[in-house]
Amino acid sequence: MRPPTKEEFDQLREKTLAARESAYCPYSKFRVGACLLTTSGSFITGANVENASYPAGICAERTALVKAITEGHKDFVCIAVATDINPAASPCGICRQTMREFCDVGMPVYMFTPDGKISGRMICQSKQWNRAAWHELERTRLMGEHVGAFA
C-alpha cells in the first residue's frame, strides 16, 4: 500500500469534484462525486444514481467501485468523495462495507469540501460492518500525516 503522490492527489481532487456533475439525483437533489485511484494510476469516477424506488439508487462511492471491479481493477490506493456541503458527507454503511470487500483495511478515504479542502479521513478496521470500528479520524487539523504537505 502506498499513499497518493502529490500529482495523483491533485488529480484525485479535481476528478472527485467534477464527478458530482454526473450525478442523477432528482429526488434528493444531493450531488455526490467519487473517485478511486488504482495502484496502476487509473482514476475511476462515480456519482450517485437515484431511482424513484429509493433503495434502488446507488451511491457515488459504490458506482466507482463497481465500475473498477467490472473493468478488472483489483488494487486501490485511495478513494475520495465530494458533495456540495461543508463539512463533507462521509460514506454510508453499505459503501463502507463494499470498500471493505475490495480495499485494504488501511486505505484512505478522503472527503473533499466543495472548495477542495480535505474535511476528514476514514479508515476501515474490520471486515464486517456490523462489528466494524470505523473511525472518522482527525479532522483537517491532523490530516497531514497521510497526504503530507500537499493536503
Ligand SMILES: O=c1ccn([C@H]2C[C@H](O)[C@@H](CO)O2)c(=O)[nH]1
Ligand atoms: O456518501 C454518500 C452519501 C450519500 N450519497 C447519495 C445517496 C443518495 O443518492 C443521496 C442522498 O443521500 O446521496 C452518496 O452517493 N454518497
Ligand SMILES: [Zn+2]
Ligand atoms: Zn453509500
